[in-house]
Amino acid sequence: MDRTAIVSVLEEFNKPLQIREMKIPELKPGQILVKITAAGVCGSDVHMYEGRDPRLALPMCLGHEGVGQIVEMSGEKQTPLGEKINEGDMVIWNRGVLCGDCYYCTISRQPSLCVNRWAYGIHRSVKIPPHLNGCYADHLILHEKTDIFLLDDRDSAVYVPASCSGATAAHAFEYARPKLKTGDTVLIQGPGSLGIFLVAYAKASGAGRIIVTGGTQSRLDMCLEFGATDIINRHNHTPEETKEIVLSITHGFGVDVALEASGSLGAVTDGMPLVRTGGAYITAGFGEPAGSVEFPWFENIVRKNVNLQGVWVSDTRHVLEAVRTVQMNYENFAKIITHRFSLEESTEALESVASREAVKAVLIPPNKKFMSVKALTLPV
Ligand SMILES: [Zn+2]
């Protein structure tokens, strides 16, 4: 009998996602069939839903953040740590699949910049074999070049953010770490999942003061639990007042490193003057084109000898760092999973993220198949 998967499909931008039943194909050599146990609803999924991400081709099964259990493997596979992967294992994986052959994979050794990189739930429509290419589904087929890590048997939903925001934050913090001495001051703009991971990395790196700015009080409060020492709600303070607070904390110098995790151009113009001379400004919150920004180049960058660093996605080592960080702070990370939805509630889940009501929303696919679904016809 044919095996089927339940998939939540974005067929039209800004229209409710549709639950479809799709045939699970025979695995090709190297492919791995995973039963998704939790899928993350990312802020960038909202932008994709709204048609703002140029990478997306419809119909699409969204979901680049997933955790699941291995159902079937076509061939043998090890984790990058050398552990054998078996059917039944709980796993997380690098959401990006890299070619291993291009200039960035082989020469410059910056694999997250691989020119052929593609991500589950972003670049491959459900029309492209093996069709199960996104995590808003009860099954996903992992490509043979996917890097996979084993998880423990704790609630898999808690690990979901490690695959995207946790990994991207680990990539961003890689640029911060060499700039920081124990006790230094870090500014993090944006208290979402990306910002929360940055707080955790800053804390683990020995930052003395960790200042978080943002507009959602509940998220700012959560940052305190991860080690933030100062939170500033931009609804209660003007940018000038925020600058005064930051300067008073830093003896008038400004922060050693500022990390943007908000995806807002306003954060960039507000944040750059808060960096001390000789410090660094690292921008990691943008997932798609966001327009232009104007700031005084000489005063903010040149005269202050500031490192300005962009951050694009992440690599396998960043996923591992994020997973380990969740394992070390499991109880706190469990609290950021504020909303759980069924696959049928995918559209509501996106809305909860769009409204910033959820810190982190996850989809929990059904264990049992439900019956009344319309089959999506796929080209052969
Ligand atoms: Zn994401």
Ligand SMILES: [Zn+2]
């Ligand atoms: Zn490559």
